[in-house]
Amino acid sequence: MKITIISPQFPFSGRVPLVPPILEYLAALTLRADPGIEVELIDANQTPVEAASLNTGLVAISAMTATAPWTYRFADECRSLGLPVVLGGIHPTALPDEAARHADAVVAGEAESVWGEVLADAGTRSLRKLYQGERLTLDGLPMPVDGKLQGNYRFRAFFTMRGCPYRCTFCSVRRFFGDTIRYRPVAEVAAEIEAGAGKVWFNGDDNIWGGDAKRSIALFEALAGGSKKHWYGFGDLQAAQGREGERMLSAARKSGLFSVWVGWESGSTDTLHSFKAAGKQGADRIGAIKRMQDAGIDVVLFVVLGGRQDSIDSFKRTLELADSLNVGIHPVLLTPLPGTELFEEYREHLIPGLGWEYFTGVRSVFTHPDPEMTARRREEEYHKLARELFRFERIFKRISKIPMSGFPSTHFLSLMKQLPMKRALRKAYEEWLAEE
Numbered sequence: 001m002k003i004t005i006i007s008p009q010f011p012f013s014g015r016v017p018l019v020p021p022i023l024e025y026l027a028a029l030t031l032r033a034d035p036g037i038e039v040e041l042i043d044a045n046q047t048p049v050e051a052a053s054l055n056t057g058l059v060a061i062s063a064m065t066a067t068a069p070w071t072y073r074f075a076d077e078c079r080s081l082g083l084p085v086v087l088g089g090i091h092p093t094a095l096p097d098e099a100a101r102h103a104d105a106v107v108a109g110e111a112e113s114v115w116g117e118v119l120a121d122a123g124t125r126s127l128r129k130l131y132q133g134e135r136l137t138l139d140g141l142p143m144p145v146d147g148k149l150q151g152n153y154r155f156r157a158f159f160t161m162r163g164c165p166y167r168c169t170f171c172s173v174r175r176f177f178g179d180t181i182r183y184r185p186v187a188e189v190a191a192e193i194e195a196g197a198g199k200v201w202f203n204g205d206d207n208i209w210g211g212d213a214k215r216s217i218a219l220f221e222a223l224a225g226g227s228k229k230h231w232y233g234f235g236d237l238q239a240a241q242g243r244e245g246e247r248m249l250s251a252a253r254k255s256g257l258f259s260v261w262v263g264w265e266s267g268s269t270d271t272l273h274s275f276k277a278a279g280k281q282g283a284d285r286i287g288a289i290k291r292m293q294d295a296g297i298d299v300v301l302f303v304v305l306g307g308r309q310d311s312i313d314s315f316k317r318t319l320e321l322a323d324s325l326n327v328g329i330h331p332v333l334l335t336p337l338p339g340t341e342l343f344e345e346y347r348e349h350l351i352p353g354l355g356w357e358y359f360t361g362v363r364s365v366f367t368h369p370d371p372e373m374t375a376r377r378r379e380e381e382y383h384k385l386a387r388e389l390f391r392f393e394r395i396f397k398r399i400s401k402i403p404m405s406g407f408p409s410t411h412f413l414s415l416m417k418q419l420p421m422k423r424a425l426r427k428a429y430e431e432w433l434a435e436e
Ligand code: B12
Pocket: 007, 010, 011, 012, 013, 014, 016, 018, 019, 020, 021, 022, 025, 026, 060, 061, 062, 063, 064, 065, 066, 086, 087, 088, 089, 090, 091, 107, 109, 110, 111, 112, 115, 157, 159, 171, 172, 173, 204, 205, 206, 332, 337, 338, 359, 360, 361, 362
């Protein structure tokens, strides 16, 4: 049997320089279940793909909410040509009934416990409509299959844990992976990175510090023991304030960490509490940023804007925040994603008729009580802010202020990391303007 695993087209940004992790990982799970299966991998953002040109026995697609419309259209075409389709990932898990209308089978949750069964059923043409994955321990996961994917990429991803104990109302991942952290064995992670091609890595964990500083330090020391690599990822502010904070940051920097994306979420304490996102911030979040910067690590804050409590002022304050803390900022328009607490809270305010392709974080998808904050005005303020934040002058000025403890890799790689983001936001802006 042959299987074609596809990463769908993004509604904005287009090509990104990161190898889509699910492709090489699902390929590895497939070959572990049945080494005789032929695997084809396609990133639809890099390689144009048409259903009619596929010559395969099974099409597997991974979808997040923003990519669901493309996925459903493509799946419908495949099925009309007689190709069976299996859908999985965060969106089909949140809305399995919706996904099942476009698929022969839906895998809800994690794939490991059910993927072998799905492949066997596909081989005997007896796919069930729904397979519910269990949350297993993360020992002995297969290494992603390298070398099968064509494309122009700069970064690869690695993962060391699943699950998150925090409860941010806008987040999809906690419900998906659970609220207890499951860790991969440190030696397996280190061996995987050592074996994989590529010098710059993205850590896709929800929190690179995990919930256990001692384990993080052991991981960072293991990474530092390998050949020299550079990496970046998402981390909370709480960990840097802990007793082991400084030791952990220093070990992280020595292991090649050059930049951390932090969920700052909001400058307003009320908004932070309404998102239930205060716990991960700790008592001194500015102090935590300073500690990371002093360790030679560049800090980029995710700031969520345009919520029903926010005002126009919050856009302006975000620019001031970037300048005063010398941090990069990735602004996001608050987006209630299906399967989250926020979705339930905002359901009655959603603007009718908008497809999932609007749920990207660069569109307004709900109404606002303040007449000044129309959907269009929020998007306009968003783009104004994003363009200002990603002006070359501002990027260079910020990079020039990164402490010398990070020189030269943090300076150079942080710049490299921001360029695709700048390109993506410009594309989103141009598409938005063209819609007027
Ligand atoms: C890597 C990543 C990206 C990469 C995507 C690279 C790519 N081409 O795939 C990049 C950086 C481009 C990206 C972008 C975005 N992302 Co993103 N991203 C992630 C991240 C960190 C890891 C996902 C991953 O690859 N995991 C590793 C793989 C191996 O595991 P997995 O995907 O979890 O798959 C497991 C199961 O889900 C299942 N599975 C998954 N797919 C399939 C398919 C089949 C057929 C089967 C059987 C099983 C299966 O099996 C796997 C093993 O158990 C997640 C956070 C997270 N913790 O999941 C967010 C996440 C997926 N992203 C998210 C979002 C919102 C976005 C953006 C919209 C953000 C933004 N505003 O910029 C953009 C959208 C893209 C665009 N430009 O339009 C949300 C999605 C929520 C949702 N409901 O859709 C997540 C969950 C983050 C969050 N905190 O909410 N992202």
